[in-house]
Amino acid sequence: MSEENKKMEIQAKRVQARLDNLQRKYAFMTVQRLKANSHAAHETKSLKQEKVPASKTYKVPPNAQVYELLTVFMDWISDYHLRRLRSEEPGTDGEKLQLQLASQRNEIQERCVKLLPTMTEQLQWMPCVSARLHEPFAKFIYWSLRQLEAGALHSTMTATLRRLGEDIFRGVVTKGTQDTSLEHSLENKPKTAAFFRSSHLPLRFLSTLIVLKTVTQADYLxxxxxxxxxxxxxxxxxxxxxxYQAVPVILSHLRISSKGLLPNVIDSLLQMTVESKSLQPFLDACSNTLFFRTCSVLLRAPKLDLQILEKLSIILQKLSKIKSNKKLFELFTLHLMLQEIQRTTHPEHAFLCINLNSTLFNLGLTKCGPLAPAAGH
Known part of the structure; x- marks a missing residue:
């Protein structure tokens, strides 16, 4: 019996040892499985953190050539279609051709009205694309706005244009992702698309003209x-x-109702009268009914500021040298207004008197030649 008891004790110890081993193995495998699950969950979470912000924040197609292709099309459309603006001058074309051109303009304007809201929305993604693509984008917007000058502006466009002008003026900032990990630190930096405040002159110039076309706030203007x-x-x-045929853009602000802005407006025109290769093309761009009508309305305003009058007289004096402009002076009775101003101007305002005398002499309305040529500024 004692031997059997010993055998049973030995067998029981072996079974217990085996059971202990199985329990330890089970515990070890359980811990390993938990660790593996935890690691997999962490990887999945990290992957989601990487993917979600990228798609939500930027939404830029991975193929950047799509944007480059679009800007090529924008340049093409801007240069060969949109920049061909309607002229106010009476043409010699037949009535049938005039109707055809009017129909084409209406179609272009309708397309511009449809496109501008979308273009305004797309401004939000400009920080995410190459800065060199911003200029074609702004150019397309500018010429689309210019096309709308000739037609009645759609009532629903008012809010769109206001937002467009404000975004161009302030610039657009796109926030980065919210991931705080080191590998995403570069993506966390906000990306900016500066338009009006750009250091690149062509883009800044275009943006300035867009602001002048869309914004009404006096401080922005x-x-x-x-x-x-x-x-x-x-x-x-x-x-x-x-x-960019900017004369009409400036003339839209050359009115007595913009009294606070008038000095700035006239100064911008005066800058173009400085002797340079651009002077004659500028004078040609002003030799039309729009410019002379605008000046006529302004000169009719009572108590026009002397400095405004002096600066305007410089431009008119230079325009009076172009013989074909005489009929425009007469059409809008500018010659009569200038004669009246000359008659009532005090002699101590010598600069104005000289410019008026020179202008009237060029128009053949006085026998005495100018005392001195019109100065710049």
Missing amino acids: AQAFDSLCLDLKTDEGKILFLE
Whole structure:
């Protein structure tokens, strides 16, 4: 019996040892499985953190060439279609051709009205694309706005244009992701698309003109004209002014109701009268009914500021040298207004008197020649 008991004890110990081993193995495997699950969950979470912000924040197609292709099309459409603006001058084309051109303009305007809200929305993603693509984008917007000058502005466009102008003025900032890990630290930095405040003159100039076309806040407009005057002191700025046919944009603000802005407006025009290669093309751009009508309305305003009058007289004196402009002076009775101003101006305002006398002499309305040529500023 004792031997059997010993055998049973030995067998029981072996079974217990085996059971202990199995329990330890089970416990070890359980811990390993939990660790593996935890690691997998962490990886899944990290992967989600990487993917979600990228898609939500930027939404930019991985193929950047799509944007480059679009800007090529924008340049093409801007240069060969949108920049061809309707002229106010009476044409010699037949009635049938005039109707055809009017129909084409209406179609272009309808397309511009449809596109501008989308373009305004797309401004929010400009920080995410190459900065060199911003200029074609702004150019397309500018010429679309210019196309709308000739037609009745759709009532629903008012809010769109206001937002467009404000975004161009302030610039657009796109926030980065919320991931705080080191590997995403670069993505966390906000990306900015500066338009009106760009250091690149062509983009800044275009943006300034867009602001002048869309914004109504006096402080924004004052800053825009200040920027424009500075840029027009450069030859490149003058060339851009002519390239973007900016005279009508400026004339829309040359009115007595914009009294606070008038000095800025007239200064921007005066910058273009400085002797340069751009002077004659600028004078040609002013030799039309729109310019002379605007000046006529302004000169009819009572108690026009003397400095405004002096600066305007410089431009009119230079325009009076172009013989074909005589009929425009007469059409809007500017010659009569200038004669009346000359008659009532005190002799101590010599600069104004000289310019008026020179202008009237060029128009063949006085026998005495000018005492001195009109000065710049």
